Each structure stands twice: as C-alpha cells, then as structure tokens.
Amino acid sequence: MFRIIVILIVRGINNVWKRGKYAELNRNCLCYGSILLALIYYNCVIRAAINSARRVLSEPVAELEDLRFEPDTSVVEYFLDPDEPTKPRLPDAYIIGVRKCGTLAVADFLGVHPDIVLVDKELHYFDNLFSNGIDWYKSNMPAAADYQVVVERCPSYFTNAAVPEKIFKTNPDAKIILGVRDPIQRSISEYAQMEKEANGKFFKPYREFAFIQGNMGRLNENWTALQDGLYAKHLQPWLRYFPRRQLFIFKAEDLVAEPAKVLKRLQVFLQIRFYVSAAHFKANGTGAFPCIVDPADTERECLNGTLRATSVQHPRIEWGIIHNLKIFFRQHVNDFHNITGIRFGWI
Ligand SMILES: Nc1ncnc2c1ncn2[C@@H]1O[C@H](COP(=O)(O)OS(=O)(=O)O)[C@@H](OP(=O)(O)O)[C@H]1O
Numbered sequence: 299m300f301r302i303i304v305i306l307i308v309r310g311i312n313n314v315w316k317r318g319k320y321a322e323l324n325r326n327c328l329c330y331g332s333i334l335l336a337l338i339y340y341n342c343v344i345r346a347a348i349n350s351a352r353r354v355l356s357e358p359v360a361e362l363e364d365l366r367f368e369p370d371t372s373v374v375e376y377f378l379d380p381d382e383p384t385k386p387r388l389p390d391a392y393i394i395g396v397r398k399c400g401t402l403a404v405a406d407f408l409g410v411h412p413d414i415v416l417v418d419k420e421l422h423y424f425d426n427l428f429s430n431g432i433d434w435y436k437s438n439m440p441a442a443a444d445y446q447v448v449v450e451r452c453p454s455y456f457t458n459a460a461v462p463e464k465i466f467k468t469n470p471d472a473k474i475i476l477g478v479r480d481p482i483q484r485s486i487s488e489y490a491q492m493e494k495e496a497n498g499k500f501f502k503p504y505r506e507f508a509f510i511q512g513n514m515g516r517l518n519e520n521w522t523a524l525q526d527g528l529y530a531k532h533l534q535p536w537l538r539y540f541p542r543r544q545l546f547i548f549k550a551e552d553l554v555a556e557p558a559k560v561l562k563r564l565q566v567f568l569q570i571r572f573y574v575s576a577a578h579f580k581a582n583g584t585g586a587f588p589c590i591v592d593p594a595d596t597e598r599e600c601l602n603g604t605l606r607a608t609s610v611q612h613p614r615i616e617w618g619i620i621h622n623l624k625i626f627f628r629q630h631v632n633d634f635h636n637i638t639g640i641r642f643g644w645i
Contacts, residue, residue, distance in 0.1 A: 384441040395456030399477035400550035413570040466539035479550035480644040481527025530633035
C-alpha cells in the first residue's frame, strides 16, 4: 500500500520534471491526489471492517449470545427411551473449578438435562489417584448413550498444574468448564468453609491467615485461599494443552443472578439441545440462590439437598483488609481479563 502511494507520487513529480509544464503539474496533482485520497479512504474503511470482524470472531465463547435454539419441552419424554443402548464412557467435559465458584450448582443445573450424564462423585483421579490407573477410572464411569455428554466435576483440578496434560492425553477434545468469582469473595468463602469444618472449635480470624504475623503489613500470598484466586496463573498450563474454544468460563456471580443465561450459553458450548431454560429455575427457601426444578423428578431437593454443605455464612471482613486484598489482586484480575477477553468487573 505504502509502496503504491510512493510510486504514484514519484511518477507525478517525474512527469512534471520531464515536461516542465505547469498545466501538466495541475493535471497530475489533481489526478494522483484524488487517487491518493481514494486509497487512504479505502484503506481506512477496509481496515475498520477487518478489525471489527476480528473483534467479533475473537469474542470468548462465554460471552456469545446464541439465538438459534428455542427450548424444546418435548425432549424429556423423547429421551426417556428404555431401549437406547448405554455403556460406561470416559468424560467428554470436565468442571475443573475453581473451588467455591459455583461448581456444584452448575453441575446440578446441567444434571437435569436429558443429554447430560454426571459422574456422581469427585473422583480426584487426575490430581490424587492417577496411580490407580485408567481401568480404575473407567470402572467409576456412568453408563451413557452415544448422544449424551458425560461430565465430571472435580473443583481441585484447576489449581493443579499437572492435571491439564493428563486430561489432554486421556481426551484431547475434552471440553473444559471453569467457574470464577471475585477472588476476594472467593477467599472469604473458602475461609468460611474452613471455619465451619472446625466445628465450633477456636479458629484463627481471617486476618491471621491472610497476613504474615497477622498484622496488615505483608500478605501471606502462599495461603491457599489467596493462591487459588490467581486465576491467570493457574489458567496458563491449561491453555498450553487446550485451545480457548474448548474452554467455557462463567462467573459464579452470573450463575446466581442469571442462571438461565449461563445455562443457555453452556448448552451451546456443549453442543446439546437447548433444554434448560428460565422456566427451570426458582428461588430457594432462603431466597439467596436459585434452585433448578426437574420436571422428571418433582421431589428433587435444591442442589440435591447439599446446598447447606457448600453455602455458608461469611464473616464480616474489615475494610482495611479488603483494601489490601484489592491492591494484591488487581493486577492478577487484569491479566486474567487480557488472557480470556472477558470483562469481570470485580475490582
Ligand atoms: N444456585 C446456587 N446455589 C448455591 N450456591 C451457588 C449457586 N450459584 C452460585 N453459587 C455459589 O457457589 C459457591 C460454592 O461453590 P462450589 O459449589 O464450587 O463450592 S465447593 O468448592 O464445591 O465447596 C457458593 O459460595 P458461598 O457464597 O460462599 O456459599 C455460592 O456463592
């Protein structure tokens, strides 16, 4: 482009120089000037169009609105076909974490979908029990039909850098589902969980875990409740094995506020029919979190009765501590935004 412009200008000057005529100079200026302007205009318009197309194509999967599917309410009866052959299958998708970021809720919501089969417990095969061997892992798999998607949930996978390679070698096409949340709230949730597990015994206050020597001087960055919130760092090993399009990231905050929207996108990502819709959600007894209603099992409890096991009362944390945590996490959240392209709006 630049070369064409330079050639045109040089040719114009050359013509004038050779012939020495002012009339020729005017004609040349007019002619090449207009060509130059047209090229600059064309260049701007085309570049703007290419850039905007690039932006749309690079939108993260989690932020894509999909309007192709409408809920298919006949799907329950259709898939309750006792003759559909099923056999144990390795997972097609993994909910890898982050701990305390809605992993149980999202698995529960997916679980009502007739195209989804959940592995029924946290197996910890890829982080703790790998030496048990693949046959042990296979023996823990649920039976599923060919059209169904088998999903395993193990929220400790995300922060273990050795896991992505092992999952990749088992299934390079695996779909990875990751829930994230304001890392400060996540750390408080983890602390609240630890405190609850102490079962009434004395438990150190949050600040004594979060700061070295308990005063607000230096943060104890190695405390897992803070470490697990360094999402950008923990995501790197996953991106070494799995392309971005195989990764679905959702915000736990969205799962609470707009569960149907998150589920809509998740169904598109998993390439299953649009079945779970807003009609499936109701507020639970306390009103804090939404619950899913399963038309095939009307007796079903919220989060299969485990809601109380994961949702615990948070302690009140002083403003000064929150301020220090904001300073600590700000850069990490920015890095995470740059890697994923998602705006989180936390800090
Ligand atoms: N619908 C619904 N019901 C219950 N909880 C919900 C829901 N949606 C999101 N969340 C958020 O999930 C947080 C618990 O996350 P996990 O299930 O990943 O916890 S765990 O790691 O398995 O212990 C839990 O954390 P807390 O707020 O600390 O209780 C919730 O914020």
